[in-house]
Amino acid sequence: MSSTRTPQSTVDIGATNMKRVPSTSLIGRDRHALDVVVDDVTYIVTKAKTKNEKIALLKNVSCAFVHGKVHALMGASGAGKTTLLDVMTTRVTAGEVLGNGVRFGGMPATKALFKTCAAYVEQFDTLLPMLTVQETLNYWAELRARTAEETTEILARVPQIINDLDLTTCKDVIVGDALNRGISGGQAKRTNVALALVTDPDVLFLDEPTSGLDSATSLGIVQMLKNLADSGVTVIATIHSPTSEAFRLFDSLVMLKSGQVAFAGPLNTAVPYLKSLGFAYDDSFNMADFLIATVASEDLDFVQTFKNDAAGQRNVENIKSVMSTKALPPPPQPKVTRGALSKIKTLLKYRTRYNYSNPDFVAARSAGNFLFGFVMMSLFWKIGKPTGEAQDQSTQLNVASLLSMLNILPSFQASGYMPSVVLERAMFYRELDDGVYPLVSYIAYKIIEEGILAIPVSLIAQMMLFLGCGIQGSFFYFWIINYGVMSCGIALAYVCAAAASTMDEANTLLPVYNVVQLLFSGIIIRVESMPKGWAWYRHTLFVRYGWMAQMRNHFKDAPAVFFNDAGEAVDVGDFYGVSNTLTENILAVFGLWLFWIGVAYFTMKYVRHQKR
Template sequence: MGGSGAGKTTLMNILAHLDTNGVEYYGDVTVNGKKITKQKMRQMCAYVQQVDLFCGTLTVREQLTYTAGMRMKNCTAEEKMNRVESVLRDMNLVDCQNTLIGIPNRMKGISIGEKKRLAFACEILTDPQILFCDEPTSGLDAFMASEVVRALLDLAAKGKTIIVVLHQPSSTVFRMFHKVCFMATGKTVYHGPVDKLCPFFDGLGPAFRVPESYNPADFVMSEISISPETEKEDIKRIEFIIAEYQHSEIGGAMLKNTRTTIDEFGGYGEEEDDDGENKYNSSFTTQFGILLKRSLRTTFRDPLLLRVRFAQIVVTAVLVGIVNWRTELSGPTIQNLEGVMYNCARDMTFLFYFPSVNVITSELPVFLREHKSNIYSVEAYFLAKSIAELPQYTALPLIYATIVYWMSGLVAWPLTAFIVFVFVCITLTWVAVSIAYVGACIFGDEGLVVTFMPMFVLPMLVFGGFYINANNIPSYFRHISYLSWFKHGFEALEENQWRRIESIPGCTPSDPLLNITSNSFCPAEDGEGILARRGIDTPLYVNVLILFVSFFIYRIIGLVALKVRVRFAK
């Protein structure tokens, strides 16, 4: 316990060998008298964070089942399920085992107390010897806080070592603990049994006597807190308490016990990390299989990903179709049909890009938490997530393309024209989602992505071939157009449409009333002429191939960005 900045969480992170980069510290962490290595500590301990992060569309049982599948090494499927059943009973989660965890403000789920107990349940699946808990009662009322601590007491009764950071426990919760360590300015103010805390402070003088019927934790916290108005006096008082503790019987006994433990186990022993050992508790294929199943389940349970997107796709497609209802090919309608095709290329980006950014950034905290706990690798998560999303990012553009194509009056025969049109729209969607991965993994925050990514996307839109003719793009900007997926998608759709048009009604030289060179409504007499006027000479298959290559390149960039983010994330 201690005030803000006292060093509580830093000390616990050092003990757990977690997030110690940039922290300078001295001394050794020993377990039963032996120095403990990072790899060994990870096998022995579990860490329950202050904020509970889960996939909200899973049930309590599913969350535990998936976690057990990836964390319980060298166990059979039956043993894992038996352990899940046991943990459900121990954490009193049987009644809500089939309830969705829930998403705040979007999907109703289990209570805060049940969510906290689920966090403990996930960590104790592997039966760790040491459990670190960062403010497990934060945000809970007095009753729920006591229930959570009582669950910790049950674990301690089974021989587990429980180390907890608390902020403001009630007197009932405080007295449940066996030992307490108060910290201030990074130093130990008191470390010893809870029942000896009041006698220690009473012995410091009348000014430090704990009032009757007063929460001892609140009293000590007030004595070791530093106020800006009385900083010098507060620091002087804290230094006095620290000095008294170091020379007290309790402080001497704690130090003696530590040294005795080290001596009993033969002094300091050093265990070497096995660099060849896999730091994950399951193989890549196991991680990938479980994550793929989990991702598919969460994707199809989230109403935002399905119902809202489906309605958005249908409404947008029908609107485009109504505006361009059964457009008949003629000189004046060429621009209309080209607008339909460029609108498709644009919609396949913006209808899927921003929702994908929202989903990815919302899942990042869960991913970072689970990856830092060595549950699975970055590659397994990224591959499973990418594959799990392919069905929806194939079905939704298929629906959009089908509605727009047959309502707008694009070339109706042969049927391969429609198939190519749909295929190009799906590929454009895949590229757009890949770019969403890049933005989300680089910036990590939806607001930042929305702020900065348009600086990359909009130039690609401008140089996509519709607003500016490819022949008229300045040479020093031409490389931007080569990078534009709008350009390659639009050109592929144009090729698919106009290569099949041998003549344009009302725009043939045989018409005595038409002068092609002077009539602005007839830019060309056939499809080849329209493509030439646009400066489109790249074959359709080349544009589609470029889209496919772009899809894989952006995915790889997204994976690299995610690995970099993981490396520097805390």
């Protein structure tokens, strides 16, 4: 690349008028065309290591993106492209946004406004691997719909979207993952775009939509975006090393350097602008690579030069012109009638149906119970059969130990429920950010999905133990106690999975807490022998209440063959400090189940591992 001085080039950015543009692509309606303006935005975050030091990831960024155009956001790695995209889409979760903010069609950008008129396609595909392309779009359509009528309307768009995005040949193919072959990378990218188009957005944001794709597929993606822009959509995409053919389809360009604007204007003026500064473009090089490499260099202060140049002044005038245009009133929004309950039904309809048909999913939740039941049954065969005076001290100790293990192991086995929360995290954050359901719907769906499957699994496993070990009392109480403890373990697993940033951390948290539960449950160290400072803790443990309930259910007439610290003859229940009635202990188990569900809710709500 050579440097030569040439006369100053001129850039002509015309004023933009807000108007309704008849849609000619996906949906036959008048489009509510929206321009997007970023007005002197600065984004400041606090450094993680030095809490008192703040850095500006974006600094005084100003630019305009008019409707009906495809706009490129470019810059070297770390220039602030994705950060600016996150600010515009109101997805930043840390730091402080300063300045005059972002406006959609003259209206301040808010999460609520974004959900009604815009969509965001993230860089990494977040799709459910077990659904086909058609099912994926139907699933998303039903989640996004706010009314029954809107559900019908959006579902009717899906076939046309599939056709327009060239997904017809793979519409019945599963998305797949690393272990299950599915659609190609390009098809997955187009499917992600299709999800965004389900709601017919007026503004479409994309983070590196051509990343990881071959040149032909990249060109097809950008051509698709160009077609959308021709229908009136405002298309804004970060782009990195696109092919020359794909890059030339963009209409305008904003280049960032160290979080500041180094150029903003029509794409066909970028090369002449740099040429006027002494940086000539060689046609044998990729144009996008030339622009990024030139602006990233330290040969010139490109940020300040652009501000002082006529091109920078035209950018300022263009922003003023767009902002001076009278904003259209927002289109009327329907009264939301599909609330949290309908979203739960949709999650169960698509996710649970496929999870239940997945052998790995079912085996992870049943195999351990059956294996454990068989081992315990063979180890404690008919141990609980003796009644009345036949229950000697050894029998009572063995039965108490068996009942204790029956209550602590379901909590350990709950580790099998954590991966679904950790592995679904990216999808969960995307769906929550897009506002497709409230958090309570997701948690309710998870509890229902796991709870229904746990019923037959626990019934079979507990029947084996009840009959094989000769357990006395009511089978219903024996089963419902175990089911309650298992449910508590599942809720606790959700808390650990939500609190931990990785699967390794979650696999550490749960066993540690369960070992503590075992220590304080009352069988390893008796209640009478516990230090007074720790005695209170046993009242918080669901495994202890479950064990005490099982003890109450089994032991009705056990002889007093033990002696307490006072030298009095007592039965095994009194010896271990079993308290409360059977009913009270069962209620305590399910009360703690609700408590852990509540903790899971607040953990998922306030602990976010994705920082933007």
